[in-house]
Amino acid sequence: MTTKKPATIAATNGVAQWDRYGAIVPPLQLSSTYAFEGYDKTSGYDYSRSANPNRDLLAETLAKLEEGAGAVVTASGMAAVDLALSQLGQGDTVVAPHDCYGGTYRLLAERARRGDFRVAFVDQGDVAALKAALKGAALLFLETPSNPLMRVTDIRRACDLAHRAGAKVIVDNTFLSPALQRPLTLGADFVVHSTTKFINGHSDVVGGAVIAAREDDLAPLIAWANTTGTIGAPFDAYMTLRGLRTLFVRIAQQERNAAAVAGFLRAQPQVKAVHYPGLPDDPAHALAASQQSGFGAMLSFELEGGIPAVQAFVAAIRIFTLAESLGGVESLVAHPATMTHAAMGAEARAAAGIGDGLLRLSVGLEDADDLLDDLRRAFAAIA
Structure with a gap:
């Protein structure tokens, strides 16, 4: 059988396979408990915290897309990060990016404060600093591109340095999704996602996932997720898979819009810098092109004028919405x-x-001309 392409996996995995009546869409299984077939004999499902068909299908699809051994679907992106960190013990050190997502920074700092493990926040673009921090470390946490400055880390090199030091590697792939980057194929041991973002893509579900490269690393995650109950709900898994079906076409259009927006921003006198690896002169462009299959729909820029300029800008926008999160339409x-x-x-x-x-x-699916007109309105307000 011919190996399916990733877009085909996203669109069809589980289709017409999960229902006795021949339903094309895998049905929603809300049951919290399942009948035993007999004494000490289950159908494979007994209690929905341990396993649920919708959650399992989403995990299987994500694992295929990331080319991993398997996945655990969690209640949120932060729950996924915390689950991935659960392998650490007191005295272990995790090396994390100094410019990571604020929620990840808060989790790492708080876990370290409680004595669960030690954390070293490092500029991971500084190879000498990264090498020094990895001495004796148990885990390297990467976020590439970084949130919000879009800095790109060389995943192959970082994994090589970590493995030589005896550390495993986690990569947060939320900004690109497996449509544009597959860190496990570059040497990572784990990938984490906030599936709330591009994977679901419609800003109506909160969820997360951890994908492991190897079975022996997957089993402890499954066991701990069951023990702590940090798993995703069946309905959330069902909705996330529904969103995942259109991941590849969504992100392709969003990337085209983002490129247009980045080019427009560069030409504005009120903008000091644009951070988007898709720009040919961006410092991360060549590296991003070597390990990604696209540049994604996330970017950031720095306004002249500080807080007053920001306040005027966000008050003037009409199509862009001032909000947290990302990756929606x-x-x-x-x-x-x-x-x-x-x-x-x-x-x-x-x-x-x-x-x-x-x-x-976070650039969506609107017409690019409308997005640029909205930005023109905002820049006029701070001219």
Whole structure:
């Protein structure tokens, strides 16, 4: 049988296979418990915290797309990150990016404060600093492209350095999804997602997932998710798979819109910098092109004028919506310093390069001309 292409897997995995009546769409299985076939004999399902058909199908589809051994579907993206970190013990060190998503930074800092493990926040673009931090470390956490500055980490090199030091590697692939990047094929041991974002793509479900490269790393995650109950709900899994069906066509159009927006922003005198690896002169362009199959729909830019300019800008927009989250069909703008990265604190944000004039865009499926007109309106307001 010919191996299916990723877009085909996303669109058809599980279709016309999960229902005795021949339903094309896999049915929603809301039952919390399942009948035993006899004494000490189950059908494979006994209690929905341990296993559920909708959650299992979503996990299977994600594992196929990421080319992993299997996946665990969780209640949120942060639950996925926390599950991936559950393999660490007291005394272990995780090396994390100094410019990661604010929620991830908060989780790592709080876990370290409680003594669950140690954390070293490092500029992972500095190879010497990364090598030094990895000495004695148990885990390397990568986020590429980074949120919100779109910095790209060389996954192959980072995995090689980590494995030489005896550490495993987790990559947060939320910004690109398996449609545009597959970190397990580049050497990573685990991939985490906030499936809330591009994988679901409609801003109506919260969820997460961890995909493991090997079976022996997958089994402890499955067991711990069952023990703690950090699993995703059946309806959420059903809705996420529904969104996943259109991932490839959505992200292709969103990327085209993002390229148009990035080019427009570069020409604005009020913009100090645009962070989008799809721009040919972006510092990360060549590296991104070597390990990604596209540049995605996320970008950020720095406004002259700081907070007053940001306030005028977000008050003038009509099509972009001021909101957190990303990856939906609608375009969003966020102010990281007061929204997604507020938990980092001013000193940590300054070290990461997240200034008060920085705005992050999640570019959606609207007509590109309408998006550019909306931006023109906002720039006119701060001219």
